[in-house]
Amino acid sequence: MGYELTRRGFLAGAATAGVTVLGMPWSNVVQAADGRIVVRVEEDLKNLDPANRTGTIEVNVILAVNQGLVKFKPGSTEWENDAAEEIKQVNDTLIEFKLKEGLKFTGGYGDLTAEDVKFSFERFKPAADGTKVDYADDWAALDSVEVTGPLTGRIHLKHPSPAVWLIALADGSGAIISKKAFEALGDKFKTTPIGSGPYMLKEWVPRDHFTLVANPNYLGDKPTFTEIVGKPISDDKTAQIALQAGEIDFGRIDPAVATDIASTSGIKVEKISAIDYVWIGPNIEKKPFDDVRVRQAVRLALDVPAIIAAAYNGSVEPAYALEAPGILGFWADAPKYARDVEAAKKLLDEAGQGSGFSTRLTVLNKAVSQATAAVVQANLAEIGIDVQIDALDPGAYWAYGENDTSKDLELVLVEYHGKFDPGFQTQWFTSDQIGTWNWQRWSNKDFDELHKKGGVESDPKKREQIYIDAQKLMDESAAFWWITHNAYTYAFKDTLQPGILPNGSQMQYAAFKQQA
Structure with a gap:
């Protein structure tokens, strides 16, 4: 993000x-x-x-305009009631709520009711033809919302979902919209937020x-x-x-x-230290990156400390895996790959790429990204890889997330924003995200299964190990060359x-x- x-x-x-x-x-x-x-x-x-929505810029506005049943306390990952007068988790798959009285939507669209809650959340379910909204996975566990009265209802989950409070209810996907406004405004709804x-x-x-x-x-x-x-x-x-x-x-x-x-x-x-994940990745469907030895070689050739010094003025810490410190599933013992040019050259030789090759690195047209790309270009030149930098404005860059356009990528520098639950981070690397946000086009059935398993496991220790195991698979693939979890000044x-x-x-x- x-x-x-x-x-x-x-x-x-x-x-x-x-x-x-x-x-x-x-x-x-x-x-x-x-x-x-x-x-x-x-x-x-x-x-x-x-x-x-397209990311945090919009979330900040959406959560200023719309209410959710709950919201994050200021500066905290703890939540408190918002539109809900009462809300409780009855069991692993049932949440009951009662709305506050007198909540009204702007624009003359009337009272906020349980019907609006039902409409707002059930929009995240896949349509009959299989199409999904962009943030459908935030509500992947949702079965239905049952309206039991004008201000009361029950949220039925298909299975336990420990993440539902953090990445759905308290965040942007928990924003309650007006059903009347959505139906009346049509396509204008995305530029005309109506909230309470x-x-x-x-x-x-x-x-x-x-x-x-x-x-x-x-x-x-x-x-x-x-x-x-x-x-x-x-x-x-x-x-x-x-x-x-x-x-x-x-x-x-x-x-x-x-x-x-x-x-x-x-x-x-x-x-403020962040929980983002910034990395460079290859399209593993593109030769020669379909060979794990080539991916391993590039990983060894990259000088991450030099990238952090040049692009971030040394102000961030390096990342070694997907989940950031402080997030459940942080892999404290993740391998730390020191730069080794000779070992990288040997791997390329073994892969039949000893004479080198050319590739294209796609980045955002911003100072940090271009400084990162310049270091990468110099690093890989030392092992015979000629890197051409393709710096794009945001519109063209993020369009790779639509219509399977990512199939044309070769190397890409990516920065996604993290959420407070590890499953939000892993969801973008599953097989069904190929063609949208899995730009590496990496597919691993075991990873997919671990992502699903982590989403329903309620024991924190077991969940932690599940996400560590998932990151081990990412590491074995050598398809993700981590740079930093970021920091914000x-x-x-x-x-x-x-x-x-x-x-x-x-x-x-x-x-x-x-x-x-």
Whole structure:
């Protein structure tokens, strides 16, 4: 999911399907005034439909506009009631809920009812023809939602699902939408969010800004800021200048300039370790990467410490497997492959590739990705592999996640955002993700089975071992050359207390506070 370069494909027409209620150019959106803050986002919104969102940029807006039955506590992985007055897990496969009275959708779409909950969650189930929404796997365990009254219902699961609270109910896939609004708006729904949460989307000017305003009818605690303006700024240097000039109040920055920005009067800097997974991978259906010896050779030729020094200014720790520290299933004993050029050359010789070959490395057109690619290019040149770098803008890059386009990739640098349950991370590497987000086109039946098994196992120790075993299979394949789990460096006005979840990438706009 990446900065916020998401892993979801670019939606045709999103750049021109702007939502503007009171359209105004960015030049008129001046620095934050009382009751308003301006925040940097790393790319524009694309789709605000919770089931087909494109990543964390959208989730941040969706969860500001929509309520779920529950929500994450500010800055925490623990959850608390949101639209639910009461909610409880009756047994491994049954959750009962009762909604708060008086919750209303914006736009005149009426009361929030149990029918809306049913509609919102059951949309994630595969259709009769087998088609699925983008985030269908978040609700893979869902059997049905039974409406037992206007404000009450039961969520029936097909099997136990320990992850359902973290990656579905409390997150973007748990957002409750208006059935009436969805049916009335049609395709416009993805650009016209209707919710009952603390904010409303006042306007969205594509490639320029979006504006959230406080919902006067929200029944919960009123947010501190009556208006939040999101400004897409893809370039870190531009964001730095805007912060120091007081034109924006909050944003992610290049860690290399953190010290300089922190020395600016009135600005604070905070670093948050992340749970992302950044790696380089080959398309194993493409020769010569179909040979495990070639994949092993490249893994030995890569200088990950040099990549971290050049691309991240040494500000992140290296990764050795899929799951990050702190996540259930973190593989503390994962192999650490030191660079060994001679061993890499020997493996290429054994694979009949001793004379070398050419390949194409696809990356996002951003500074960190291109710096990474430059080191990779130099590393692989030492073992006779000529790497051509293909740097793409986000739209073209993430389009590889649609229509089986990934079959044309050779090597690719990827950055996905993590969630708090290990199954969210493993789901993108299963066989049924080939053609969408399994860009390595790696298929392992044992891995698929472990992913399914981990999703239903309730014993934490057993689950931990399941996900470690799954990562061992990834390691044996040599198809995933891990770089880092990332870290986020944010700068903001010292009068601001931002709301950020522990994964480092998700904002809780309603939790942003004014410091005394």
